[in-house]
Amino acid sequence: MKVPALNVPRLRRRRVADLPGVTAVARVDRRTKTLTKRLRPGEIALIDHVDLDRVSAEALVACGASVVVNIAASISGRYPNLGPQILIDAGVTLVDNATPELFDKVRDGQVLRVHEGAVHLDDEVAGKGEPLTAESVGAAMAEARAGLSEQIEAFVTNTLEYVRRERDLLIDGVGVPDIRTSMEGRHVLVVVRGYHYKEDIATLRPYIREFRPVLIGVDGGADALMEAGYLPDVIVGDFDSVSERALCCGAELVVHAYRDGRAPGLERVHRLGQEAVVFPATGTSEDIAMLLADDKGASLIVAVGTHGTLVEFLDKGRSGMASTFLTRLRVGGKLVDAKGVSRLYRSRISIGSLLLLVATALVTVSVVLWFSPMGKVWLNGLRDAWNGFIFWLVGLFS
Structure with a gap:
């Protein structure tokens, strides 16, 4: 007897569901932070991310990824990066060093099946990788720690190079633009969508309510503030990971530009009909946010989601993180981590x-x-x- 055509998709879904492994829709992007904007719970993430860092891994877990297929080495051995361990601990299947051609074969939104490192597309094996386990990740992390001294030497070299290039900015504040937002004598809260930013903002609610600090969102940190119910006063960054809603919320915009004056984010700002101040600097966007607050007379700078330890600097996987280390030395007298504020501060009038x-x-x-x-x-x-x-x-x- 011939099966009616309307029942074929149902039978096919039932047959696919019976196959071993994880079958789900795939989201494809070489930039992990761009992919997480589209990723939905249960889907498969196909990425190209060498030394998967902690922030990216936490974002993948928060989105509910069931499988992460990485065509690069999630742990290259250069330093003990934290991302793979976070995925494994969260129960996410991690396939490492997958076939590079997967990016050519798989389109965003297609259904994949991943089983024992093999990536199946339309009943055919489109590529293969190495499934990572808690044991293999632990062994790779141990090897990476053995070579940590080389990374520290490279970090120091990059630090000295940054001092040479940006000594005028670091020492005298030369190049910091004028802005209309007043920070003189006020507390400033700098929010980066980094480590545990949601928990930190939640614990700081009594502090924000009482002291009314100037709120600076660094790229996606502006969206983090808005998700928590606050409107940022200033948004700083290259604007590649901040929403249009945030850019049009009325905050003053400061575009992070290269030293030669090129500012890729400025085009997006003008396309939205907004105006922005350009801040050319070599460091990261969180660096220039802190330097801006310090130069404009902030009495205290409270940092949320930023990098504060050597492991976090290395985990970011960028040589430019040396600038973050020096920026903290520059503004260290008035810089406080959000976790320190939540531990030391208590509302003056309790319930x-x-x-x-x-x-x-x-x-x-x-x-x-x-x-x-x-x-x-x-x-x-x-x-x-x-x-x-x-x-x-x-x-x-x-």
């Missing part, structure tokens, strides 16, 4: 204190009314008024 104050006031008023002559007169008047109200209420129904 418990308010309840105790109300209870004390009620007890005091009750004692005065009960023992003073005027209080007794007031209580008698109150009793007469209550009796009169009851008499009037009964009269309505009699």
Whole structure:
């Protein structure tokens, strides 16, 4: 008997579901942070990311990726990067060093099946990779730690080179543009969509409510502020990972440009009908946000989601992170990490204190009314008024 055509897709889906491995829609992009904007829970991420860093891995986990297929080495051995361990701990299947031709064969939105490192497309093996396990990741991390000294030497070399190129900016603030947002004598909160930024913003709510700091969003950090219910005062960055909604929210825009004046993000700003200030500098966008706040007289700079340790600098996987280290030395006298603020700061008026104050006031008023002559007169008047109200209420129904 011939199977009706309408039942064929259903039978095919049932047959595919019975096959081993993970079958899901694939999202394809060589830039991980761009891919995570489209990735949905249960889907497969096809990326090209050498030394997968912590922030990218946490974003993939937050999006609900079921499988990550990386055509590059997730751990190259240069340094102990944190991303692969985060994916493995979250139960995400990680296939490493996959066939590079997958980017030519697989289109965004196609259905893939991944089983034991093999990537199947339309019942054919389109490519293969190495499935990573907790044991293999641990062994690779141990080897990477053994070569950490070479990375530290390279980091120091990059630091000295940055000092040579940007000494005027670091020492005298030469090149910092003028902006209309006033920061003189105020606290400034710099938000980067990095390590644990959501938790840090949540813990800082009492601080933000009381001190009203100037809010600076660094690229996607502006969206992080808006997701938390705040409007950024200033947005700094090259604007490759910030939404149009944030760019048009009314915040002052500062475009991070190269030293030669080229600013790729400026074209996007003008296309949206917005105006922006250009800040040429060699470092990262979070660096120039801190330098901007320091130069404009901020009394305190609170950092959310930024990089603060040597492991975090190396985990970013960019030689330019040396500028972040030097920037912290430059503004160190007024820079505080958000985690430190949440541990040291407590709201000056707690809910418990308010309840105790109300209870004390009620007890005091009750004692005065009960023992003073005027209080007794007031209580008698109150009793007469209550009796009169009851008499009037009964009269309505009699």
